[in-house]
Amino acid sequence: MIKIENLHKSYPMGKESLHVLKGLNLHIKEGEFVSIMGSSGSGKSTLLNIVGLLDIHDEGNYYLNGQLIEELDEKKAAVLRNKFLGFVFQSFNLITYKTALENVALPLYYKGVNRKERQKIALEYLDKVGLKDWAGHLPSELSGGQKQRVAIARALVTQPKVVLADEPTGALDSTTSDSVMELLKEINREGMTVFVITHEEEIAEETDRIVRLKDGVIISDELTNKKVTV
Amino acid sequence: MFDRDIWAEIFHSIKKNKLRTFLTGFSVAWGIFILVLLLASVNGMKNGFTSQFNDDATNSISIWPSVTTMAYSGFEANRVIQFTNRDIEYIKGNFKDEVEYITPRFRKGVVAKYKKETGSYQVRAVSPSHQYIEKTLIQSGRFLNDNDINNKLKVVVIGRKIKEDLFEDENPLGKTLIVNNSTFRVIGIFTDEGNDREERYLYIPVTTMQRLYSNTDDISQILLTYNPKYSFAEAINFSETLEIVLKRRHKIHPDDQGAIYLNNNAEGFSDVTNFTNMLNYISVGVGLLILLAGIIGIGNILVFIIKERTKEIGIRKALGARPAQIINLVILESVFITTISGFGGMLFAMVLIGIVGPNIKSPAFADPSVELSTIIIATVILVVAGVLAGLIPAIKAAKVRPIVALNSD
Numbered sequence: 001m002i003k004i005e006n007l008h009k010s011y012p013m014g015k016e017s018l019h020v021l022k023g024l025n026l027h028i029k030e031g032e033f034v035s036i037m038g039s040s041g042s043g044k045s046t047l048l049n050i051v052g053l054l055d056i057h058d059e060g061n062y063y064l065n066g067q068l069i070e071e072l073d074e075k076k077a078a079v080l081r082n083k084f085l086g087f088v089f090q091s092f093n094l095i096t097y098k099t100a101l102e103n104v105a106l107p108l109y110y111k112g113v114n115r116k117e118r119q120k121i122a123l124e125y126l127d128k129v130g131l132k133d134w135a136g137h138l139p140s141e142l143s144g145g146q147k148q149r150v151a152i153a154r155a156l157v158t159q160p161k162v163v164l165a166d167e168p169t170g171a172l173d174s175t176t177s178d179s180v181m182e183l184l185k186e187i188n189r190e191g192m193t194v195f196v197i198t199h200e201e202e203i204a205e206e207t208d209r210i211v212r213l214k215d216g217v218i219i220s221d222e223l224t225n226k227k228v229t230v
Numbered sequence: 231m232f233d234r235d236i237w238a239e240i241f242h243s244i245k246k247n248k249l250r251t252f253l254t255g256f257s258v259a260w261g262i263f264i265l266v267l268l269l270a271s272v273n274g275m276k277n278g279f280t281s282q283f284n285d286d287a288t289n290s291i292s293i294w295p296s297v298t299t300m301a302y303s304g305f306e307a308n309r310v311i312q313f314t315n316r317d318i319e320y321i322k323g324n325f326k327d328e329v330e331y332i333t334p335r336f337r338k339g340v341v342a343k344y345k346k347e348t349g350s351y352q353v354r355a356v357s358p359s360h361q362y363i364e365k366t367l368i369q370s371g372r373f374l375n376d377n378d379i380n381n382k383l384k385v386v387v388i389g390r391k392i393k394e395d396l397f398e399d400e401n402p403l404g405k406t407l408i409v410n411n412s413t414f415r416v417i418g419i420f421t422d423e424g425n426d427r428e429e430r431y432l433y434i435p436v437t438t439m440q441r442l443y444s445n446t447d448d449i450s451q452i453l454l455t456y457n458p459k460y461s462f463a464e465a466i467n468f469s470e471t472l473e474i475v476l477k478r479r480h481k482i483h484p485d486d487q488g489a490i491y492l493n494n495n496a497e498g499f500s501d502v503t504n505f506t507n508m509l510n511y512i513s514v515g516v517g518l519l520i521l522l523a524g525i526i527g528i529g530n531i532l533v534f535i536i537k538e539r540t541k542e543i544g545i546r547k548a549l550g551a552r553p554a555q556i557i558n559l560v561i562l563e564s565v566f567i568t569t570i571s572g573f574g575g576m577l578f579a580m581v582l583i584g585i586v587g588p589n590i591k592s593p594a595f596a597d598p599s600v601e602l603s604t605i606i607i608a609t610v611i612l613v614v615a616g617v618l619a620g621l622i623p624a625i626k627a628a629k630v631r632p633i634v635a636l637n638s639d
Contacts, residue, residue, distance in 0.1 A: 049633050052548070054548065054631075054632045054633045054636075055631075055633050074547075074552070074553045074628075075552050075553060075554070078547060078550050078551060078552045078553070079550065079552070081547075081548060081549070081550050082549065082550020083550075087548050087549070089636065093541070093544075093545045093548075093636060094545075095542055095545060095546075096542075097242065097243075097246040098242070106546070106549055107549040107550055109235055110546070110549055110550035110551050110552070110555070111550065115234070115235065154549070158550075
């Protein structure tokens with residue numbers, strides 16, 4: 001599903017340039033539940049941005065769903081993001097003046113789905129995350145855990161190939177963290193490829209495979225016990 | 231553009247940001263409001279000036295003699311110049327093609343009496359042509375004719391106000407009016423567009439007045455209209471020639487500025503037209519500059535809003551919004567706000583003009599109005615302004631990189 005070969009990325013920092021990713025090789029197959037572990041500055045966010053088509057890499061190859069990503073302009077990136085990727089962010093990133101239902105329906109709008117259909121599908125996904133009764137509420141009226149569930153519903157609504165979650169529990173307490181992770185696991189069990197970025201050991205332990213990143217290189221890539229027990 | 235969802239987005243965004251939408255729109259509404267008000271005011275001034283000049287024919291020249299200020303041709307200075315009937319004949323004879331109508335005129339204060347009613351009025355001793363030069367309108371009966379002049383008949387044409395003063399409900403036509411102890415037969419009643427004062431004149435044949443009161447052929451003023459086909463330059467040229475000829479005839483130094491006064495209405499009228507045109511340009515300029523301030527204000531506020539919404543735009547992009555969709559959204563919102571508020575300002579200005587306009591009682595100001603072309607031009611300006619104001623912010627928004635936007639707060 002995601003295949004990365006010898007990926008390099010550096011950012012200009014004044015006259016110097018900061019070499020963030022130093023030749024990564026990673027292959028994530030369909031249906032995997034993978035976490036990228038690393039402290040801040042390890043390059044894990046940069047990796048997510050490149051995988052999420054929010055940023056471009058300097059060197060190496062990136063295949064998304066078998067398609068080589070190259071010469072990516074804004075428009076092309078937008079279409080690919082809409083088609084293949086669902087995002088879950090640490091700070092939820094819901095649009096504050098739209099209701100839960102409208103937030104979930106927004107990716108479908110950019111996909112070109114008509115209004116009625118949008119509402120219907122969005123409501124289905126809200127139901128899936130257990131928030132059907134909250135459809136008409138604004139984000140400000142929801143708890144942190146509920147907001148993240150809305151965000152997950154929004155990430156799923158276009159039926160993407162991969163869900164990218166950037167510190168999905170970073171802004172949540174431990175109880176709600178657990179329920180959000182449960183939800184991600186459930187999604188994964190239904191066959192979705194889920195790609196989590198975190199710096200928390202406990203969260204990474206919940207996934208099937210942990211890739212550890214330090215200073216722009218992968219230092220370990222192993223399956224967790226969970227996968228073995230299944 | 232007519233996608234319901236885009237409009238839903240725009241209304242949503244406006245509804246959620248009422249204050250900034252209002253502030254944004256207000257600057258444009260204000261600009262258009264002032265532009266329309268200025269143009270209407272200039273229109274009102276123009277109408278005021280024009281109606282003042284409508285009183286007399288616009289191609290008229292009046293000439294009146296005074297006292298010489300320079301010695302010339304054996305005469306001392308301070309000689310009194312006197313026009314007579316022969317000056318009229320002379321002009322008539324020498325400027326056949328140039329002159330349309332010509333009349334002598336002199337005034338005399340009189341007491342007029344009918345039965346028990348009396349009043350003090352001014353008599354204007356004139357010839358029949360005066361009717362066309364002064365644009366006198368006959369309400370009933372007739373104006374003076376050549377027969378009255380030739381036979382020095384004691385007939386009088388009275389103004390509407392005099393009829394009201396002296397005759398009340400009686401029909402004055404054919405009645406006898408006593409003017410300074412002489413009896414005159416009323417042959418006509420006139421009205422005048424100028425003002426009430428004009429309607430308190432009595433018109434009596436110039437020959438009759440000369441015989442009755444002075445037994446001379448002196449006149450105090452010459453009024454004429456020139457060929458109406460004349461351009462402004464030709465009219466000025468003609469009045470200059472006339473002045474030279476009259477000075478020569480009365481042995482006045484060519485450079486004597488005081489002996490003869492000649493007033494060409496064309497000069498004043500042309501001045502007024504130039505003046506109001508210039509005012510028009512100035513108000514369009516000032517209005518557009520104020521509007522420009524409004525447009526820049528909108529652009530400014532939109533840039534700020536984009537900055538404020540950077541994160542939202544980032545989210546939209548992450549969810550698959552294409553740059554064109556973002557640009558579309560921002561520009562449409564800008565055009566929508568400018569157009570609606572612009573029309574609001576225009577409407578407010580027009581209502582104000584409609585209410586206040588008719589209550590302005592000033593001879594220099596009449597019937598202020600907004601022409602259709604102004605409204606059409608203003609609309610075009612508003613839409614263009616909206617696009618321009620939205621363009622830079624929209625491009626800025628489209629360039630927002632999702633990762634930067636998502637990390638910003």
